[in-house]
Amino acid sequence: MSIYLDEKNPGKHKPFDDAAPDIVEYVRYLEVIAGKSANTAFSYYCDLRGFSRFMKRRRGLVPEDSEMKDIDPKGLDTAFWASVTKEDIYEYLYFLNRECGNKKSSTARRLASLHGFYDYLVNQVNRLDADPTAAIHPPKQDKVLPKYLTAEQSMELLESTQTQSDFPERDYCMVTLFLNCGMRLAELVGMNLDDIDLENRQIRLFGKGHKERMVYLNDACMEALRLYLGKRNTMEGLLPQEKAVFITRRRKERISNRRVEQLVTGAMKAAGLKGFSTHKLRHTAATLMYQTGNVDILTLKQLLGHSNVSTTQIYTHLQEFQVRAAIEENPLGKVKKPKASSRILDTTEKETGETAEDSAPDEELSAVPMKAFEGAAQDGIGLDSSVLAMKPDANAGNGNS
The missing domain is CATH 1.10.150 (DNA polymerase; domain 1)
Structure with a gap:
């Protein structure tokens, strides 16, 4: 990590002076x-x-x-x-x-x-008269769809935070917020206690360019936050002036970007998920909301904190079942071939003894309805709170955090 950026205070850094x-x-x-x-x-x-x-x-x-x-x-x-x-x-x-x-x-x-x-x-600052980069255009970008977890893989990841962590309430809460709110890593790490409004079910985030936005909390996020904050606020040795939401167990201070990445990567590995990064959880939240939550592109833009809707449009890709369902919903998709009559010129080659009337159309295929996971937009991606409450408080984990 850079010697300049302060991970525990994402908005701060040491002076930039090692350059012209x-x-x-x-x-x-x-x-x-x-x-x-x-x-x-x-x-x-x-x-x-x-x-x-x-x-x-x-x-x-x-x-x-x-x-x-x-x-x-x-x-x-x-x-x-x-x-x-x-x-x-x-x-x-x-x-x-x-x-x-x-x-x-x-x-x-x-x-x-x-x-x-x-x-x-x-x-x-008018120090130069000419710009040598003015007529140079960037290379044409490959249109690669964002990689994301399915709803089932997301559930597996949440479950793994309960077995691979020395602070399961914290790690479960962080992953739940990533998956349901689509927040950036720096936004999660930079959250303070006074940014959370449980009464109105919302969190204030500060995104790129110091842009502030409000993100609303569904049931899964509310439950995860209550479980974690209950543990956090009763930790022995925690200073009252510590305002960070997510802290380390050992040092009782704001967790770093790198530590969150390590914890998420470890949970993914335990769940058998390869090739995914922490940022892919943001892709996952956006994709699942768009595909199953009946969220329009402008709402998604606001939720993710994008400046331009063109950035959000990468999430409008459709899964194969959605394309198939769209074709099946075409009003012409159930029209049968008309029977031959004296008014229809039938140029179809027929075998000996076969007439146009004998050539029956194929039996109509009925479309199988594609179900989204029920209540996802309202309840969010999360585990049963009764299961979480039963989990032991594991203090001896896989590394200090």
């Missing part, structure tokens, strides 16, 4: 003026430091055989950025693809970092 002055000032502009999150600012910062290292080697400012990670990204001034050409940018994109093995999405983000940086230098 123009880059440092640009990142501060992103956070203070443009209102970008610490995570976004850090990503752009890393991208621009990487470009600085590439350009130093390309221009011969360091030995040709220097490892990229060993090149000091500092020491480049505004005149240097003015000397960068379109050819330099293309060579950088080629380097990312061929030598670094970047996916198209990663390459596009690094190009976006350069676009933003040069737009800042040209249009915001």
Whole structure:
């Protein structure tokens, strides 16, 4: 994890100063003026430091055989950025693809970092006259559907949090919120006690760019929160001023992003689920709500905290059974072939002795109704609270958290 970002305080970080002055000032502009999150600012910062290292080697400012990670990204001034050409940018994109093995999405983000940086230098602070990235477009992205868990796999994951954790109430609650609310990892880790309103069944979240939104709680979330908060608030040694919702058992402080990822990965492994990350739980919540909860795309956009509906549209993919059901619901899907008559020209080849009247249409296939899991939109994905209450309080688990 980065030495800059503070995992326990996702909105904070150490000063960004290990780069050229123009880059440092640009990142501060992103956070203070443009209102970008610490995570976004850090990503752009890393991208621009990487470009600085590439350009130093390309221009011969360091030995040709220097490892990229060993090149000091500092020491480049505004005149240097003015000397960068379109050819330099293309060579950088080629380097990312061929030598670094970047996916198209990663390459596009690094190009976006350069676009933003040069737009800042040209249009915001007027330090440069020309933008070498202006006419360069990102690579065409592959349209890959988001990977998500089925409802059955989600239930298996919830069950595994009860057997693979030293703090099952906490881990079950976190996974329940991921699966039902579609919140981001940083949003869950950054939650404070005063963000929860159990009386009105809602949680206040702060998403990307410090955008605030309210997420409503279904029955599964309410039950999971009550069980966990009952344990959390009676923990011995917990300081009254600790405001984080999710805390570690040993240190009694806000849990980190990395620790949540470790816990979720462990629970997934125990449930036999491979190839899924913590962020896939957000995909799961969005997909299940769209497919089975009768949620329209604009409502889903608001719930997920997306700025643009085009981002939300990746969740509108349909499962095979939905496509099949749509075809079966076509009003023309039950129309039978009319019998031959004197007014119909029948050009069908018939075997000897067979007439058009003898050629009966196939028996009509009745559509099998596709059931969504009942009550999912209202009750949410969760386990029976009586089962959870019976689970022993396992203090000796698989690692301190």
